[in-house]
Amino acid sequence: MIMILAIALIMMMVGLIIGLLLKGIDRKIAAYFQSRIGPPLLQPVYDIIKLMYKQTIIPVTAVRWLFSSAPVIALASSALLLLYISMPYVFYIIGIDTTLQGDLIVVLYCILIPSIAMVTGAFSSGSPYAAIGAQREMVILMSIELPIAVVIISVAWHAADSMADPFAISSLFEYPLWHNAGAFGVLGGILLFFAMVLVLPAEMSKVPFDQAEAETELAEGISVEYSGKLLAFILLTDAFKALALSMLVVILFFPYTLSQLFGISFQMYGHTLTPFVEIVFLLFKIIVIYSFGITFIRVVMARLKISQVARFFLFAITSISIIGLILIMLDPKMRII
Secondary structure (H helix, E strand, C coil), X not given: XXXXXXXXXXXXXXXXXXXXXXXXXXXXXXXHHCCCCCCCCCHHHHHHHHHXXXXXXXXXXXXXXXXXXXXXXXXXXXXXXXXXXXXXXXXXXXXXXXXXCCEHHHHHHHCHHHHXXXXXXXXXXXXHHHHHHHHHHHHHHHHHHHHHHHHXXXXXXXXXXXXXXXXXXXXXXXXXXXXXXXXXXXXXXXXXXXXXXXXXXXXXXXXXXCXXXXXXXXXXXXXXXXXXXXXXXXXXXXHHHHHHHHHHHHHHHCCCCHHHHHCCCCEECCEECHHHHHHHHHHHHHHHXXXXXXXXXXXXXXXXXXXXXXXXXXXXXXXXXXXXXXXXXXXXXXXXX
């Protein structure tokens, strides 16, 4: 138990660093696409350090305890979300035997907590810009939860014939979505992956789904009144959540390790390097998913209207995910009834 807690603490610190580096990589790739140099790779780290030394100002009109506690709750819940998603998978790829399994239904609910905390903090600030941003955030949340739920149900449905608990995160490692998939199953998986990738920038409030912040319209909207350490907590929340959601996509669709794909192990001077290589491969998959799902989309698209976002996810993306579920159910190689 003590070893697990120690590993969890180490993973949280490493996850924080990787999450901030992901934001730096995002900026660098976006700068490359726009033919500019861009900020340093470690600029997100510098921003956090700078904000930690800045004064925290709480508006006179704010509900102080609610305004101050919202970023703390968001940060804690996003860090726990990352641990809950990543620990079963990391233990699996490095070969640690544990009873930690995780649950996709719990993940579905935990994804909401940071956003709900920030919405609460925005409403308690007393700022009209923050209130508008919070209203938009709630609209986006209600629009994207259904596609996420359909994707999770689809993946669990596929594993239901082989695993005792198809909603366990650990079941996805042993029975990935593409296992025994026929033509319908592959097509359904592609549609589900497409839907989940489009949900990523909406969950992270990135262009074209950044209506809750929209700095050109609402001056950062939902976080407009935050400063100092509280603003640093919001940026750290974004880093944790970005890494957690990218890892969730990897686990749902690409949980394969190099050992599974090629049946090889890595050794040097009689010592196994397989766990280290598998961790590096995991980070590579996360960077690819983040770059494609967030960076590329925000570079090539402009911000949509909030009404367009609601229709896009409630009708188009939800329909795509439901079609993906139906195709998986119709695949004779995946059928359990």
